[in-house]
Amino acid sequence: MKALLPLSLLFMAGAQATPIAMPDQSQLKVPGVAAAPQFVPPAESTIPDNAFGKLVREGHALFVDTRRLMPDAVGNGMNCSNCHLDQGRMAHSAPLWGAYPMYPAYRKKNDKVNTFAERIQGCFQFSMNGKPPAADSPQMTALSVYAYWLSTQAPTAVELAGRGYPEVPQPAQGYDFKRGQQVYAEQCAICHGANGEGQKVAGEYVMPPLWGNDSYNWGAGMHRINTAASFIKYNMPLGRPGSLSDQQAWDVAAWVNRHERPQDPRLVEGSVEKTRLKFHANDGVNLYGQKVNGVLIGQGSTR
Incomplete structure (x- = not known):
């Protein structure tokens, strides 16, 4: 052989x-x-x-x-x-x-x-x-x-333990961008960069970017704060899953997802508002089409 x-x-x-x-x-x-x-x-x-x-x-x-x-x-x-x-x-x-x-x-x-x-x-x-x-x-x-x-020997149509990202209910305090920014700086920036740009070695990403042109777009499931919080809580920081509290996971997920990223490819008639109403209004907790500090979120990244 x-x-x-x-x-x-x-x-x-x-x-x-x-x-x-x-x-x-x-x-x-x-x-x-x-x-x-x-x-x-x-x-x-x-x-x-x-x-x-x-x-x-x-x-x-x-x-x-x-x-x-x-x-x-x-x-x-x-x-x-x-x-x-x-x-x-x-x-x-x-x-x-x-x-x-x-x-x-x-x-x-x-x-x-x-x-x-x-x-x-x-x-x-x-x-x-x-x-x-x-x-x-x-x-x-x-x-x-x-x-x-x-999936060898896995049962068909049975939700196995460990499937997906376990739900992390939204904390009573909701989420806070300033707290999230602090969590990001202390726990995430070392791998993903101070500006969410990721890390490259020899021109190839070894740590993924979390916002900007090279990250997931506004149609990805991870743009939902609740989905990102679940992934973060159970998987991040790398090597220390579960070390963040539910509140920290929600805060840092909100901080990451308040930044621009590539536009939703389903953009309706060039309108963020029409796209929000059709695809985002009932899609978990997300910031697409909302204003944060007077700036419309969801216009698409420019870098």
Whole structure:
């Protein structure tokens, strides 16, 4: 049997392997999360040495290095693994094994029953601010196969413990931008930059930008303060999940999402207000189309 390239080394079919450092986050624990039996995705050693295994590895490569390997589909500085930590494995970080078995499913966002491929296309359109690849494209096939493999032996249509981002109810005090700015400066800026610009090494992002042209756009689920607060509470700061209080998570999520980012690609007739009414008015807690300190939020980033 020929040697297989570890998933910690990224590769492109037909090209030389390019080492990509992928920290093992599988042992991170979230304080305060009730213990519950959790699904365990298969080990890398179980990937078969055949055509299926090749697609699993290609899908993994695309998942962790999306921006570089799919430049025509990604319009910002994000990779799939920025929102789905530990290469799509981590519980409470929207793991792929918690998503794949739940599709097809109805989504209020586009008011239709979506296949898993269509759900990924939505990620490219909004979180990646790009152009979704065709459902039958080789890249989409590889990404779907990787998600399928991570879901090996997971039950179908069963909400597994650790799926998605656990809800963090809005605190009685609501959210506060000044408190959020302080939390950001103390806990987040070291990785994401003082101005949310992220960090680059050799021209490639190693820490994702949180606002500005290279971040998720105004249509991404993460623009909702409640969604961002949930992700932050259970996953950030990296290596110390659960170390922030609910209040701190909400405050810093509000601070991040008060900054401009790429426009919602669903912009209605060039109008922020019409877009707000159609897509944002009943979409969780968000600032799109509102005024903060006299400035209209949702006009789109300019840097």
